[in-house]
Amino acid sequence: MDWHGPAERLADQVTDPDSRWLSTVANVPRHELVPRWWERDANGSDWVLRDGASDPGAWLRAAYSDRSLITKVGALHADHARIEDRAHGRPTSSATMPGLVVRMLRHGRLGDGLSVLDLGTGSGGLTAYAARRIGDQHVTSLDVDSHLTRAAGERLARLGIFPHFVTADATEHVPGTYKRIVSTVGLPAGAGLRPILGALAPGGRIATTLGRTCLIVTGWKHANGDVVGRVERDMAGFMVTRPGDDYPPELTELFAFARSADGEEVSTGRYPVVDVANAWELRSMLELTVPGVELAYGELDDQSRTTCLVHPDGSWARASAEWADPPEVRQGGPQKLWTALERIRNRLNVEGSLPLLGAQVRITPDGVCHFSRGGWSASLGDAA
Structure with missing residues (x-):
């Protein structure tokens, strides 16, 4: 060849x-x-x-x-699969x-x-x-x-x-x-x-x-x-580390709940629905703001768009809209996840950028990452 x-x-x-x-x-x-x-x-x-x-x-x-x-x-290597096999799950x-x-x-x-x-x-x-x-x-x-x-x-x-x-x-x-x-x-x-x-x-x-x-x-x-x-x-968007053959199960039950629940708080969002996982700066800032959030996004007929956010502490949010219309937002749990995302988007709109790229970083031996740029600072990671 x-x-x-x-x-x-x-x-x-x-x-x-x-x-x-x-x-x-x-x-x-x-x-x-x-x-x-x-x-x-x-x-x-x-x-x-x-x-x-x-x-x-x-x-x-x-x-x-x-x-x-x-x-x-998942746990199935392409090297080990048969031609007729179909794989299901997340890339690992x-x-x-x-x-x-x-x-x-x-x-x-x-x-x-x-x-x-x-x-x-x-x-x-x-x-x-x-x-x-x-x-x-x-x-x-x-x-x-x-x-x-x-x-x-x-x-x-x-x-x-x-x-x-x-x-x-x-x-x-x-x-x-x-x-x-x-x-x-x-x-x-x-x-x-x-x-x-x-x-x-x-x-x-x-x-x-x-x-x-x-x-x-x-x-x-x-x-x-x-x-x-x-x-x-x-x-860059890399897969996260995993302890074994596959990733632990996603928050499947909480995602299912988030897709249909009425919500403790119902409001109209300020900004259009966005695929947060592919809006890399937003996704990164959200992780620094509310570590551990998992994401799901879907479109129907190229018009109706829905984003779900869930967190291991039980917090969840769902925003749905026709294309770029203001979304209906439903959320519940101890943290208001869509509200946190909208604060980030508001900062981006007001200031023209987020303070992430070019920020100074200090990683201490306990693994905690400390970020700073101008008057902004944040830390990521648990020293315990």
Whole structure:
């Protein structure tokens, strides 16, 4: 299979002509790392399997496009599925889009001779790029899923790339210390971040997103254990860390209640219904304001739109409207979730921006992330 031309075109698309990553992307056969993947069916409800060997043309097009390829849904790996299988549930692993991989590597500021930890092996794409660029002896790749680390190790070995692989839950334990940590999973602020901070060597640098936000946070570790840096003026949407084969069940019963309940408070919203999960700045600010909110969004006949917000403490909100009309808002529980979202949207409208991008960040050894910009400040994570 002639993959060199597609790989070179991909490299031209996701890097600059003078980039040190251009040759790396052009010379990694990405299709070898993603032989099978999942795609949504025509109805958008289930996942259907794509097998590269059965359709080499589609394989090349998918592998050398700047797109993420879903490789696991729920507990079912594409590698393990039968052609006729249908997968149900949330994606739990993917081959990250190459352009985003390159951006995260740039944020990580890798250098010759510096040890690198890739958090979230996935298909092994970031590991492959890093190993080709600085040498595989300097690269360690970690994932909670033993199949992913084993499969990536075998596939990279066939390409003559031999980094070190570790299977572990990074929120519990990270073996070794590293000068650079680059994460392509959303890390939890608080206690789950402590083992990762402990694995970052003094003077080292981390580049990651924080779970349920799209904020790319970078920082340098100081001698006192604090990581000091900023929120980059760049964003990414990564899957959050998970302790096992699949994510814990969503707040299914509370979502069902939120979709039909009358509500303790009924009002007319000030702003149109929005798909909060895909409004990245809003989503990120909401997580800093009310940590732990889960989201659902739906459209009917391209006109009627509904957003539901739920929280583990039992709070919920539902906003429904015809297209951009003022929505009917129903909410209940100890926190008024839609009210919190509208305050954020009001700030955005009044000030023209939110204070997130470019904010200063200090992450203390307990994993709590402290943000500040001008007169604004916020903290994310529980030190307990």
